[in-house]
Amino acid sequence: MYELRKVDKKFPGVHALKAVDFKVNRGEIVGLVGENGAGKSTLMKVIYGAYQPDGGTITIDGTAVRFQNPRQAMEHGIGMVFQEQSLITNLTVMENIFLGYEAQFVKFGVIDWKAMAEAARRQLAKVKLDINPATITSELSFAQRQLIELAKVLTLEERIDGDLVILLDEPTSVLAKEEVELLFKLVRELTNRASFIFVSHRMDEVLDLSDRIYVMKDGEVVDVVDHDAAEVDAIQHKMVGRDVDKEYYREQKQQPYGDEVLVSFDTVSAGNRYKDISFDLHRGEVLCLVGTEGSGREAILRTIFGLQTPTSGQVTIKGQPISSFNARASVDLGVGYVPRERKVEGIVAGMNVYENMTLSQMQNYSNAGVLRTGEEKSLARTWIERLAIKTPNENKDCGGLSGGNQQKVVLAKWRSGGSDIILLDHPTRGLDIGAKEDVYEMIRAMCDDGAGIILVADTLEEAIGLSHTILVVKDGEFQKRFDGRPGDKPSLYDLVHHMI
Amino acid sequence: MTLETLKPYLPWITLFVLAGIVGAANPAFFNPVGLVALVADITPLFIMALGMTFAIYIGGIDLSVQQMANLVTVIATVYLAQFGIGVAFVCVIVGFLFGAISGFITTRLYVPSFVSTLAMGFVALSGAKFLSGERALSMDATLRDQSFGWMFGNTAGVPHELIIAGVLLFIAWFLQKRTTFGRALKAVGSGELAAVASGLNVDRIKILAFAISGMFAAIAGLMFSVKLSGGDANLANGFLLLAIVAVLVGGTPLTGGVGGVVNTVIGTLIVVVIRAGMVYLEIDATQQQMVFGIVLIAAIALTIDRSKLRGVVK
Amino acid sequence: PGMARAAIADPTVAWSYRNRTNPYWNEIVSGGEAFVESLGKSKDFLTHLINEGSSEKSLADVKALLSKTNGDLALAIDTNDAPNARPVVEACVEAGAYVSTLWNKTDDLHPWDFGDNYVSHMSWSDEGPAEQTARILLDAMGGSGGVVHLGGIASNNPAIERLNGLKNALVDYPDVELLDAQPADWDTQKANQVMSSFLTRYGDEITGVHCANDTIAYGVLEALRAEGIEGMPVVSYDGNPQAVELVSRGEILATVFTNPHWGGGITASLAYHAATGHFKPSEEPNEHREFYGPTIMVTPEDALDFKANYLDSVPTYDWTDFWGPSNGPIQYK
Amino acid sequence: MADTMANATPAARFLTRDRIIKWAPLLVLGVLILLFPFFEWLEDIRAGEAHAYLIDSRFFSIRNAARIGIAAAPALMVAVGVTFIIIMGSIDLSMEGTVSVCAVIFAFAFLAWSGTVLSWAWLAIPAAMLVGAAMGFINGLVHVKLKIPSFMASLAMGFVGTGLALLLTGGDRTRVEDPIFRSLLTERWLNFPVMVYVAFAFLLIAWFIQSRTTLGRNFYAVGGGEELAHASGLNVERVRLMGFTLAGVFFAVGALLAVGRIGIAETATGNNFMFVSITAVVVGGTALWGGIGGVWNTLVGVLIVSVINNGMVVIGLPAYVQDAVLGILVILAVVLSTDRRSVSFVK
Ligand SMILES: Nc1ncnc2c1ncn2[C@@H]1O[C@H](COP(=O)(O)OP(=O)(O)OP(=O)(O)O)[C@@H](O)[C@H]1O
Ligand SMILES: Nc1ncnc2c1ncn2[C@@H]1O[C@H](COP(=O)(O)OP(=O)(O)OP(=O)(O)O)[C@@H](O)[C@H]1O
Ligand SMILES: [Mg+2]
Ligand SMILES: [Mg+2]
Numbered sequence A: 001m002y003e004l005r006k007v008d009k010k011f012p013g014v015h016a017l018k019a020v021d022f023k024v025n026r027g028e029i030v031g032l033v034g035e036n037g038a039g040k041s042t043l044m045k046v047i048y049g050a051y052q053p054d055g056g057t058i059t060i061d062g063t064a065v066r067f068q069n070p071r072q073a074m075e076h077g078i079g080m081v082f083q084e085q086s087l088i089t090n091l092t093v094m095e096n097i098f099l100g101y102e103a104q105f106v107k108f109g110v111i112d113w114k115a116m117a118e119a120a121r122r123q124l125a126k127v128k129l130d131i132n133p134a135t136i137t138s139e140l141s142f143a144q145r146q147l148i149e150l151a152k153v154l155t156l157e158e159r160i161d162g163d164l165v166i167l168l169d170e171p172t173s174v175l176a177k178e179e180v181e182l183l184f185k186l187v188r189e190l191t192n193r194a195s196f197i198f199v200s201h202r203m204d205e206v207l208d209l210s211d212r213i214y215v216m217k218d219g220e221v222v223d224v225v226d227h228d229a230a231e232v233d234a235i236q237h238k239m240v241g242r243d244v245d246k247e248y249y250r251e252q253k254q255q256p257y258g259d260e261v262l263v264s265f266d267t268v269s270a271g272n273r274y275k276d277i278s279f280d281l282h283r284g285e286v287l288c289l290v291g292t293e294g295s296g297r298e299a300i301l302r303t304i305f306g307l308q309t310p311t312s313g314q315v316t317i318k319g320q321p322i323s324s325f326n327a328r329a330s331v332d333l334g335v336g337y338v339p340r341e342r343k344v345e346g347i348v349a350g351m352n353v354y355e356n357m358t359l360s361q362m363q364n365y366s367n368a369g370v371l372r373t374g375e376e377k378s379l380a381r382t383w384i385e386r387l388a389i390k391t392p393n394e395n396k397d398c399g400g401l402s403g404g405n406q407q408k409v410v411l412a413k414w415r416s417g418g419s420d421i422i423l424l425d426h427p428t429r430g431l432d433i434g435a436k437e438d439v440y441e442m443i444r445a446m447c448d449d450g451a452g453i454i455l456v457a458d459t460l461e462e463a464i465g466l467s468h469t470i471l472v473v474k475d476g477e478f479q480k481r482f483d484g485r486p487g488d489k490p491s492l493y494d495l496v497h498h499m500i
Numbered sequence B: 001m002t003l004e005t006l007k008p009y010l011p012w013i014t015l016f017v018l019a020g021i022v023g024a025a026n027p028a029f030f031n032p033v034g035l036v037a038l039v040a041d042i043t044p045l046f047i048m049a050l051g052m053t054f055a056i057y058i059g060g061i062d063l064s065v066q067q068m069a070n071l072v073t074v075i076a077t078v079y080l081a082q083f084g085i086g087v088a089f090v091c092v093i094v095g096f097l098f099g100a101i102s103g104f105i106t107t108r109l110y111v112p113s114f115v116s117t118l119a120m121g122f123v124a125l126s127g128a129k130f131l132s133g134e135r136a137l138s139m140d141a142t143l144r145d146q147s148f149g150w151m152f153g154n155t156a157g158v159p160h161e162l163i164i165a166g167v168l169l170f171i172a173w174f175l176q177k178r179t180t181f182g183r184a185l186k187a188v189g190s191g192e193l194a195a196v197a198s199g200l201n202v203d204r205i206k207i208l209a210f211a212i213s214g215m216f217a218a219i220a221g222l223m224f225s226v227k228l229s230g231g232d233a234n235l236a237n238g239f240l241l242l243a244i245v246a247v248l249v250g251g252t253p254l255t256g257g258v259g260g261v262v263n264t265v266i267g268t269l270i271v272v273v274i275r276a277g278m279v280y281l282e283i284d285a286t287q288q289q290m291v292f293g294i295v296l297i298a299a300i301a302l303t304i305d306r307s308k309l310r311g312v313v314k
Numbered sequence C: 001p002g003m004a005r006a007a008i009a010d011p012t013v014a015w016s017y018r019n020r021t022n023p024y025w026n027e028i029v030s031g032g033e034a035f036v037e038s039l040g041k042s043k044d045f046l047t048h049l050i051n052e053g054s055s056e057k058s059l060a061d062v063k064a065l066l067s068k069t070n071g072d073l074a075l076a077i078d079t080n081d082a083p084n085a086r087p088v089v090e091a092c093v094e095a096g097a098y099v100s101t102l103w104n105k106t107d108d109l110h111p112w113d114f115g116d117n118y119v120s121h122m123s124w125s126d127e128g129p130a131e132q133t134a135r136i137l138l139d140a141m142g143g144s145g146g147v148v149h150l151g152g153i154a155s156n157n158p159a160i161e162r163l164n165g166l167k168n169a170l171v172d173y174p175d176v177e178l179l180d181a182q183p184a185d186w187d188t189q190k191a192n193q194v195m196s197s198f199l200t201r202y203g204d205e206i207t208g209v210h211c212a213n214d215t216i217a218y219g220v221l222e223a224l225r226a227e228g229i230e231g232m233p234v235v236s237y238d239g240n241p242q243a244v245e246l247v248s249r250g251e252i253l254a255t256v257f258t259n260p261h262w263g264g265g266i267t268a269s270l271a272y273h274a275a276t277g278h279f280k281p282s283e284e285p286n287e288h289r290e291f292y293g294p295t296i297m298v299t300p301e302d303a304l305d306f307k308a309n310y311l312d313s314v315p316t317y318d319w320t321d322f323w324g325p326s327n328g329p330i331q332y333k
Numbered sequence D: 001m002a003d004t005m006a007n008a009t010p011a012a013r014f015l016t017r018d019r020i021i022k023w024a025p026l027l028v029l030g031v032l033i034l035l036f037p038f039f040e041w042l043e044d045i046r047a048g049e050a051h052a053y054l055i056d057s058r059f060f061s062i063r064n065a066a067r068i069g070i071a072a073a074p075a076l077m078v079a080v081g082v083t084f085i086i087i088m089g090s091i092d093l094s095m096e097g098t099v100s101v102c103a104v105i106f107a108f109a110f111l112a113w114s115g116t117v118l119s120w121a122w123l124a125i126p127a128a129m130l131v132g133a134a135m136g137f138i139n140g141l142v143h144v145k146l147k148i149p150s151f152m153a154s155l156a157m158g159f160v161g162t163g164l165a166l167l168l169t170g171g172d173r174t175r176v177e178d179p180i181f182r183s184l185l186t187e188r189w190l191n192f193p194v195m196v197y198v199a200f201a202f203l204l205i206a207w208f209i210q211s212r213t214t215l216g217r218n219f220y221a222v223g224g225g226e227e228l229a230h231a232s233g234l235n236v237e238r239v240r241l242m243g244f245t246l247a248g249v250f251f252a253v254g255a256l257l258a259v260g261r262i263g264i265a266e267t268a269t270g271n272n273f274m275f276v277s278i279t280a281v282v283v284g285g286t287a288l289w290g291g292i293g294g295v296w297n298t299l300v301g302v303l304i305v306s307v308i309n310n311g312m313v314v315i316g317l318p319a320y321v322q323d324a325v326l327g328i329l330v331i332l333a334v335v336l337s338t339d340r341r342s343v344s345f346v347k
Helices: A040-047 A070-075 A093-097 A113-126 A142-153 A177-190 A203-209 A232-240 A297-304 A327-332 A342-346 A353-357 A359-365 A373-386 A403-416 A433-448 A460-466 A492-499 B003-025 B032-041 B043-057 B065-083 B086-109 B113-132 B141-152 B160-178 B180-190 B192-197 B202-228 B239-250 B261-280 B288-303 C023-038 C055-069 C082-095 C127-140 C157-170 C188-205 C214-226 C241-248 C260-275 C303-312 D017-046 D062-087 D095-112 D120-145 D150-169 D179-186 D194-212 D214-224 D226-231 D236-262 D273-283 D295-314 D319-337
Strands: A002-011 A014-024 A029-034 A055-060 A063-065 A078-081 A164-169 A194-199 A212-217 A220-226 A261-270 A274-282 A286-290 A312-317 A335-338 A421-425 A452-456 A469-474 A477-483 C012-017 C046-050 C073-077 C098-102 C118-123 C145-151 C176-183 C206-211 C255-257 C290-292 C296-298
Touching: A002 A040, A014 A040, A014 A055, A014 A220, A029 A040, A029 A203, A029 A232, A040 A164, A040 A194, A070 A078, A078 A142, A093 A113, A093 A142, A093 D214, A113 A142, A142 A177, A177 A194, A177 A203, A194 A203, A203 A232, A212 A232, A220 A232, A232 A433, A261 A297, A261 A452, A274 A297, A274 A312, A274 A452, A274 A469, A274 A477, A286 A297, A286 A460, A297 A312, A297 A335, A297 A421, A297 A452, A327 A335, A335 A403, A342 A403, A342 B192, A353 A359, A353 A373, A353 A403, A353 B180, A359 A373, A359 A403, A359 B180, A373 A403, A403 A433, A433 A452, A433 A460, A460 A492, A469 A492, A477 A492, B003 B239, B003 B261, B003 B288, B032 B160, B032 B261, B032 C055, B043 B065, B043 B160, B043 B180, B043 B202, B043 B239, B043 B261, B065 B086, B065 B113, B065 B141, B065 B202, B065 B239, B086 B113, B086 B141, B086 B202, B086 D319, B113 D273, B113 D319, B141 B160, B141 B202, B160 B180, B160 B202, B160 B261, B180 B192, B180 B202, B192 B202, B202 C055, B202 C082, B239 B261, B239 B288, B239 D150, B261 B288, B261 C055, B288 D150, C012 C023, C012 C055, C012 C260, C023 C046, C023 C260, C046 C055, C055 C073, C055 C082, C073 C082, C073 C260, C082 C098, C082 C118, C098 C260, C118 C260, C127 C157, C127 C206, C127 C255, C127 C296, C145 C157, C145 C188, C145 C214, C157 C176, C176 C188, C188 C206, C188 C214, C188 D062, C188 D236, C188 D295, C206 C214, C214 C241, C214 D179, C214 D236, C241 C255, C241 C303, C296 C303, D017 D295, D017 D319, D062 D095, D062 D194, D062 D214, D062 D236, D062 D273, D062 D295, D095 D120, D095 D150, D095 D236, D095 D273, D120 D150, D120 D236, D179 D194, D179 D236, D194 D214, D194 D236, D194 D295, D214 D226, D214 D236, D226 D236, D273 D295, D273 D319, D295 D319
Parallel strands: A029 A194, A029 A212, A078 A164, A164 A194, A286 A452, A286 A469, A335 A421, A421 A452, C012 C046, C012 C073, C073 C098, C098 C118, C118 C290, C145 C176, C145 C206
Antiparallel strands: A002 A014, A002 A055, A055 A063, A212 A220, A261 A274, A261 A312, A469 A477, C255 C296
């Protein structure tokens, strides 16, 4: 019913979609996979009317359409749940759900809040969320917000008579396991009313949910496979263009760690973020913090990086007791931080690749504050090659790189500066398997070089596979410590048991 | 040649188009001596705009510059006899400190620079009123010439004001383009959170940016005071909006991270041309302000590179 | 540059002033226009430079005009701020143009130090007239009570002089207390607010108000009206038509007319006639180059006569009678 | 940035941080209202006069409250107008021009149509509001259609407005003497002049728009996340245009009250409204980055600024320190009413 033919989209310097053919049938769940920068999000935005294609046709039930903006797409039954958080946090839940469509509740120019709340409750019931519709959105968890986004899109059900197409761009990346299951259950239930396009880097989820899977690479659709014929390896091969290592987490490369303690926490607490946390991080060790969202892991990372001052306890970095917490001092001690919000905290959009790479250690590329730009550039070229960063050259604006390549730039920033205490917050979030493999490879390489790594992993499997040591935290309190020698790793169940 | 490739040159094109219009209507405009004088005269405003560029480049704004300059005209006049040329040093330090305080209030107390600098401007104004005894003061002519006569001479036909402007421009440009500080400024302007997460001391950088803005405002005030040979608490009035306009028209948007001091050169020249155009084209007195506003809209519509205004236009 | 031309056949005539939003400056400009019309030219012949309260713009516009006219210029100017007068004069002298200044200049700047090109400076001694209005006020108060003063922009010379006038008068009225003096920046709305704050602070102690000019008085009157206070003695300065109207109704007890129409015309005329060689400034005595303008006290008794003579029908002046109505040489303290 | 936002569940305690921050501007106002009488008290004690605190205060009196009300009413209207714009995360600097144009056109029309409210001349009032709307609309068009940041667009439109007013008046001032119109100032109900009630009525209208209409809520949506709002199908351009238009209407009301207060319409009527109104909005706790605050905050902000201005004269502070005191108090007020936890950085 919904069909794209030979759709093309170009950005300055990037051919993001090349003659893409794409089709969604009634009640179908279509999976969409591809490497970072393959063009998935762009394709979704074209469908959703946020971008206008440069060429090709879009038809709904045989009639050609062309959307100037998202609202027109909505009027044709197309709704989108975004990759990024897309609720407006200063509004209430109900206002978010009906944003742009308040007219139905307006009587004599006045909004009937009761009616809106009532209607919002009905929508929330669809996603099995029992919260007050008048709650301010910023007070909710990310998972709740994701479900509200779905509830919001589902208002199309009432508004549109015909069929719906709902786009889900990486909706699961912030969800916990049960929440993902709930989401999938909902999606399946809704197929009597709507078709779905599902984008995710989690291959198991895509295989689980989709009836058909499109594989994209470099702006082209390289394969379409049916659910029954789908095989992880084959798909990954198509996506990446090569075989993916079976040893996903590089366990055989895991070496025992050394004796030297890099970071030591002695019963450290930070307000209501975390309490009485103690651990030692050694050279060559990957220490993984495991917990549910909001359990305090990120705050621990930010403490080591100097962005969060603890309220009690002693933090020691490389034998030096830390008394004043600031990022500069931590960086000088060799701490590097790869934050979760890559686009806003990881890279500086608007600055080019080499400027981003040297940002944390400009003193090494300057004399008395005057930069030696030539050196910066050659350093950048080395690392672009070493990490296979996809960029035309070192002068390209980092904001224009795809997620995976941005992440590589961030890692290069710390590695090139010789940082040996690396804090990784969800380093593989939103990355495709190809890019993930690169990150895992780099983690191992850094350990071999004698770095210590504290990891907040994207998935539990990742945590188990990569780490020497696992600390489980719950509500900011230490729960349990696991040693993860290769071949003798804790099971998923062990961890989850302590997490919740 | 596409619009894309033209974009970086739009401010220049706007400048030449405007100058062309004025010159076409009245060729006397292109008289080189007149042009040099015209540009030399704008030096204090230009220097102030140059400083303001730093505040805007990090995404802030400095509304205290005019009062800062007012204060400095008074300081310079009152203390010229006592310190001689050393008064310049006093002025610059005062400007730097005031700017730093604004920066401190902005970064550490979380008061938007729009408000903190406005408020610090009031403080400077009070200082100027107090110090001047609320009167217009004048400098002793011989003392002035002894200490600062060099500011307004002429070497090989080039007014010294222009040389001073050029030197300050070079310093500002060098700071912005070639130093770690300039790089840090850009990082703060384009993505403050990422700068923090890269271990930059963002607060210090921002405070410095405001301090530099204050310092340049002080230099502007000092030059103006010497030029007018006096000082009072209102002497530099009229500078503020023009300095902001000069920065923005040059193509440094309020969102920061884009543009820079060279853009401010163009912006200031555009402002000069528009203003001189009023005189050359004999715009009626009652219409001048309106014409200024309309031409300003046209100029800014031409110069700003909308693709670089990341995200939404607010 | 540097040498004065003997004569300029047909100089551009320009007036440079603060802005058009103030009735005082409108009067000044009307005089300038009347003068160019007396030359048989149209009003538009007069070039207007508006500085909007910015010395910087004032100077920049003058320079632009000098460059445009190549120095063939007769300029009448109020430089906005006293320190600005020197660079303006120096620029004109260097370009060979002729300039006459009004109101603002520093005490060390004199026309006779610049040969012919700095033609003249006219100012008003406001201290005396302001003292006179103050005496009228203090008498109306019965020689006792409390008076408040609302001033102009603090560093402005006339603002300072007008307050001094009040202080001089107070010496003879020991029973009157100067309760407070605050600047109201020549602004009606600001005056309104300052006055109502005064009413809070001093309440009934205020028995008279001394205003630095008419626009301030309007704000004061409205503040009094808001409180339903009637008959409070108020005096002002400038003699704007509306103020004269109020004087005739007794709402203001006195204002001082400085004849801005004549001042505006004669300043332009001096510069023009010097430029065309009609007279040679350097041959004139000093009191013809620095002099006070005329002042006329307007009180309820003579307000209607005054209005008929000066406002309803503007007298036709002989613009070559440069010094007739003037008021003697400028005195420096 | 999401991570730095507070996502703690609201505590059950009464004095939560959020509450304190929310009410901080009012607290500041309260402190100021008690502070100025303190100085009066000090002064009288020093002079050896008996002075019962508050009771004998001239500042803390109904009459002075009315004076502050008169001073605040026009500024409040202008500030309310710009509040909507600031909630959207934009800024409007065109108020001085718009106020002048509206005041002048009102006066011209009013006098041309016989000059008393008891005739067709009352139409000059809606006419002025229409003019305000038109000015705001054009301002919005320049901003939205030419994609010029609002700071710049409105600054330039402010020049155009002031210039237009000047062109219309040629620099002259027009008196509006009609006693019925002037009863805005002269007529008092319960000690307060009518203009205070008019301003309050318009404040209620603004509150109604802010909380009960789609447009008002959409301002918050645009301020909270313009791109997200757009992706949700909101016609952001339209909301912006309407916002600037609405602001224009409130500027016009401010102009009417300003004329009502001094009985004069002139090019200078709009002077000084820009910094006063924006300072007031910020002091009241509406964030310059948008999405937070509202018209009640603005009321408190305007009152804070007016109380400071009035109080400084009342306690007899020398003129030359008044600017500095205002500046410092403004900084203090903003410091107290900013939720530092909710912002990751400020520029
Ligand atoms: N607005 C834009 N301007 C310029 N280039 C863009 C823009 N949006 C996307 N691109 C480029 O288009 C290509 C496709 O990007 P897209 O976001 O569609 O990838 P994706 O498959 O969604 O990647 P990811 O898995 O990282 O989300 C990338 O090279 C990206 O850099
Ligand atoms: N800015 C803040 N102010 C106050 N409390 C906060 C703030 N940010 C987070 N918190 C609270 O602190 C605790 C720890 O949060 P944190 O974000 O560090 O968890 P996390 O384990 O890193 O979660 P994630 O799985 O998202 O990485 C949570 O209870 C959270 O609600
Ligand atoms: Mg994507
Ligand atoms: Mg977190």
